[in-house]
Amino acid sequence: MDTKNIILATALSVGILLLWSVYFDPPMIPEETATIQQSEVANSESNLGLGTLDESLKIIEEPEMLSVEDSISDSPRIEINTPGISGSIRLNGLIIDDITLKAYQETLDKDSANIRFLSPLKTGNGHEVSFGWIQAKNSDFDIPNRNTPWKLTGYNNVLTLESPLTFEWKNDTGQTFQSTIALSDEYLFEITQNIINNGTNSIIVNNAAKITRESTPDLSGMFILHEGLVGVLDEKLEQIDYDDLADDKVYNFDSNNGWLGFTDKYWLTALIPEQGESFKGIFSYDNNYTAYFRSQDSTIVNAGSSYETSSNIFIGAKEAEVIDAYQEEYGFYNFDLSIDWGWFYFLTKPLFYIIYYLFDLTGNFGVAIIILTAMTRILFFPLANWSFVSMAKMKKLQPEMTRLKELHKDDRQQQQQALMTLYKKEKVNPVSGCLPILIQIPFFFAIYKMLFVSLEMRHAPFFGWIQDLSAKDPTSLFNLFGLIPWDPPSFLVIGVWPILMGLTMYIQQKLNPAPPDPIQAKIFMFFPFFITVLLSQFAAGLVIYWTTNNLLSIIQQWVIVRRTNIKTN
Numbered sequence: 392m393d394t395k396n397i398i399l400a401t402a403l404s405v406g407i408l409l410l411w412s413v414y415f416d417p418p419m420i421p422e423e424t425a426t427i428q429q430s431e432v433a434n435s436e437s438n439l440g441l442g443t444l445d446e447s448l449k450i451i452e453e454p455e456m457l458s459v460e461d462s463i464s465d466s467p468r469i470e471i472n473t474p475g476i477s478g479s480i481r482l483n484g485l486i487i488d489d490i491t492l493k494a495y496q497e498t499l500d501k502d503s504a505n506i507r508f509l510s511p512l513k514t515g516n517g518h519e520v521s522f523g524w525i526q527a528k529n530s531d532f533d534i535p536n537r538n539t540p541w542k543l544t545g546y547n548n549v550l551t552l553e554s555p556l557t558f559e560w561k562n563d564t565g566q567t568f569q570s571t572i573a574l575s576d577e578y579l580f581e582i583t584q585n586i587i588n589n590g591t592n593s594i595i596v597n598n599a600a601k602i603t604r605e606s607t608p609d610l611s612g613m614f615i616l617h618e619g620l621v622g623v624l625d626e627k628l629e630q631i632d633y634d635d636l637a638d639d640k641v642y643n644f645d646s647n648n649g650w651l652g653f654t655d656k657y658w659l660t661a662l663i664p665e666q667g668e669s670f671k672g673i674f675s676y677d678n679n680y681t682a683y684f685r686s687q688d689s690t691i692v693n694a695g696s697s698y699e700t701s702s703n704i705f706i707g708a709k710e711a712e713v714i715d716a717y718q719e720e721y722g723f724y725n726f727d728l729s730i731d732w733g734w735f736y737f738l739t740k741p742l743f744y745i746i747y748y749l750f751d752l753t754g755n756f757g758v759a760i761i762i763l764t765a766m767t768r769i770l771f772f773p774l775a776n777w778s779f780v781s782m783a784k785m786k787k788l789q790p791e792m793t794r795l796k797e798l799h800k801d802d803r804q805q806q807q808q809a810l811m812t813l814y815k816k817e818k819v820n821p822v823s824g825c826l827p828i829l830i831q832i833p834f835f836f837a838i839y840k841m842l843f844v845s846l847e848m849r850h851a852p853f854f855g856w857i858q859d860l861s862a863k864d865p866t867s868l869f870n871l872f873g874l875i876p877w878d879p880p881s882f883l884v885i886g887v888w889p890i891l892m893g894l895t896m897y898i899q900q901k902l903n904p905a906p907p908d909p910i911q912a913k914i915f916m917f918f919p920f921f922i923t924v925l926l927s928q929f930a931a932g933l934v935i936y937w938t939t940n941n942l943l944s945i946i947q948q949w950v951i952v953r954r955t956n957i958k959t960n
Contacts, residue, residue, distance in 0.1 A: 462511035463489055467540075469556060470549045475577050476707060478509065480550065484537040485558055485570055487580070488512070488519035490706055492658075499850060499858055508658055509706065512679070517605030518653075520660060520704055522582055524568070525685060527595040533562040534596065541570070552576060565590030578707025579717060585699045588692045596692065598700045599685035600662045602652055607633045607680075611656050615840060616731055620674045620682055622651030622661075623725040629674075636676045644672040648724040651682050652705070657846045659729050663703040666722050705729075709846050711743055731844055738837035743845055750847070756860055757853030760842070760932055764939040767834065768947075775947060784819045842932045853931065857888070860932035864888045885927040888934045893923030895941035902948045 457465065468479040468489070478489040490509035497503050509518045524534045535541070541558040550556050555573035562568075569585040584598055610618045620631040624644040629651075631642055644651075651672045652661030662684050664670045669687035674680075692698045703721065707713075709730050718726040732739040742763070749759035768775070791813060799806035813819075842848060842860075849861045856866055864886025866872045869879045872887060896919040926934055 456513055456515060457511070459507070459510050459514045462514050469543060471551075471574075472549055473552050473574055473576075480572070481511070482541050482543070482558075484521060484539055485523070485535070485541045486519055486521045486537070487704070487706065488517070492708055495657075495708060496850070506658070509660070512603060512605050515606065516608065517603070517679075518660070520600070520602050520662075520706065522570070522584070522600035522702070522704070523598075524584070524586070524596045525599050526597075527689070530594065531592070532564040532566055532590065532594055534566075535560050535568050544569075550574060555581075564592075566594060575717075577710070577713045578705055579721075580704040580706065581701065582704060583699065583701045585697060586692050587697045588694055591694055593691050593693045595689050596698075597686045597689050598702070599683065600664075600702060600704065601681055601683040602660050602662060604653055604680040608655060613843065615733065616656060616844060618655055619653070620651070620680065621654040621729065622672060622674075622682070623649035623728055624651060624672045625649070626724070628725070628728050631674055633680060636674055636680060640676055642674040645687065646670060646672055650705075650723060650726060650729075651684060652729075653680070653682060654709075654729060654731070656844070657709055657849060659705060659707065659709050661705040661726075661729060663705065663721075663723050663726075665700065665702055666724060711740075711747070711845070711847070733837070733840040733844075735833050735837040735840065738834060739841045742837055742841045746841070746845075747847060755853065756848055756851040756932065757857065757935055760860075760936050761939050763838070764936055765943065767838070768940065768943045771834075772947075775944070781819065784817065788813065788817060788819065838936065839933060842936065843930065848930070848932055851932075853935065856886075857931050857935075860935070861930050863928055864931045864934060881928075885924060886931075888931055888938060889923050889927035892926060892934055892938040892941060893919045895938055895945060896922055898945050899941055899948065902945065 463479065467482045469482060471478045471480060471490070475493055477491050477493055478487075480487050481489070488509050488511045490507075492506040492508055495506045497506060509520070510516055512519055521537065523536075526532070526534050539560050541560050544557045544559050547554040547556060550572060552574055555571055557569060557571045559570075560568050565588065567587040567589065569587070571583040571585075573581040573583075575581065582600070586594075586596065588594055608618075617630045617632075619633050620629075620636060620642075622629045622644075624646040626646075626648070629642070629644070636642065647669050648666045649672075650661045650663040651674070652659060660682075662682060664684050664686070670684050671687055673683045675683065686700070690698055690700075703723070705717070711727075711730060714727055714729060717723055727740070732743075745766075746756070746759045746763050749762050750756050753759055753762070792810060795809045795813065796806055799809055849859070851860045852858045853860055857864065863884065865884065866886040867879050867884045868890065869883045869885070870877045900915060900919060926937065
């Protein structure tokens with residue numbers, strides 16, 4: 392692909408994305424119905440006989456900020472210990488606010504701490520999950536709240552895969568509340584809640600659950616990735632940014648299936664109500680960000696009877712195979728959309744499984760990327776061949792085109808007619824080299840997206856100095872690739888792989904027709920350097936992909952140039 396076509400492809404890509412956003416907008420509920428003021432939500436809850444948003448789970452302001460360690464030790468807890476996660480559940484309120492992911496470290500350092508995903512509120516980066524009940528206003532019975540001291544039943548006191556735990560609390564009017572928490576083999580909490588009404592009167596309740604996030608987390612800052620509040624509600628994917636929620640305060644949805652929560656680039660917390668049962672989903676902001684659901688219909692629990700309901704909570708890493716397994720096994724509606732596969736989902740996700748299969752064969756994601764690149768070149772070989780042959784013919788006609796432009800330099804119309812006559816005579820279409828590129832744009836964008844969002848690429852080594860394919864090449868030309876003991880600023884970290892990519896782009900440029908305009912020619916000469924600097928900040932896996940793609944293109948172009956007997960620039 393020559394540099395002129397790269398520019399054209401980039402412009403066309405932007406155009407396609409803009410047109411897509413106009414005619415095929417991502418499925419979001421219209422703003423006039425989705426954005427509802429807090430007072431309206433409170434009124435709608437009151438009309439249904441309930442209190443305002445989640446009275447039972449309401450956050451009680453604490454006097455001061457605490458360290459994570461102090462906050463965890465501040466209340467009695469139950470330990471969590473599985474192969475995938477460790478942490479604890481706060482017994483006061485039965486709140487999940489202490490989760491560490493065992494399989495993932497913060498950095499590549501062998502002594503690096505594991506990723507702390509959930510932390511208690513009032514610790515700066517608080518992130519917690521709570522669940523329970525809400526009740527009708529003016530009810531004459533108590534329900535568990537955020538500070539309720541739950542008691543553990545049974546003899547086990549550690550939540551493991553093999554040992555679900557049941558907790559119990561009784562009020563003064565004869566109602567017993569039980570919550571059983573079980574864990575699947577990865578990151579799925581199965582919550583079963585039971586009310587036993589031994590009182591003298593019927594009670595009215597709704598089950599509810601909530602994720603609270605104390606502050607905006609560190610974001611990747613990439614426009615191609617959504618990080619924020621997310622959910623599949625009323626059969627639509629909803630993606631809401633933190634700043635939009637802070638401005639709009641509340642988004643309100645009704646649904647019969649789906650889920651909702653918070654997504655980071657690699658991690659996810661999600662509430663998954665019982666599928667097929669109607670519920671209200673709410674995203675709100677009031678000093679904290681919250682994702683909340685409650686059952687749509689209130690339940691009457693008569694005296695002498697009981698009521699049981701269940702839901703699920705996902706807390707963990709967005710591993711594609713795990714997410715897909717939960718969707719298939721439990722029937723979670725479109726749960727795979729928790730991974731932001733993008734608009735070209737139908738390409739991006741299959742490409743991921745292809746590269747994951749190649750990784751299983753080779754044991755190295757970098758090698759898998761190179762093999763995938765070669766496979767795509769083979770797939771698009773006929774189109775690329777057509778494009779390169781067209782460009783080679785155009786290059787062969789370059790001297791005659793220059794002569795005609797000079798001959799008719801004072802008559803633009805005559806110049807165009809002469810060029811069209813030449814094209815017709817030599818059977819060359821000047822735009823035929825660009826058309827195959829248009830067909831390939833969605834495919835290449837899908838590969839870029841797949842490499843960027845895949846958790847499996849995080850901390851995955853290649854060879855030599857590339858120990859993390861999801862991070863940029865750590866070497867730098869400006870300290871002679873580590874020979875000089877100096878750490879250059881981030882924008883000067885231009886590593887070996889970006890330089891190789893720039894060189895391959897320069898060689899490609901020399902194999903293609905040079906622009907007849909001298910100013911244009913200088914711009915194109917500068918273009919490989921610009922792309923080198925730009926992509927030096929991208930993930931090494933992406934740069935390896937583009938370098939390999941360029942190298943294979945050079946080989947193909949060189950063969951075509953030799954066949955057409957054209958001299959290079």
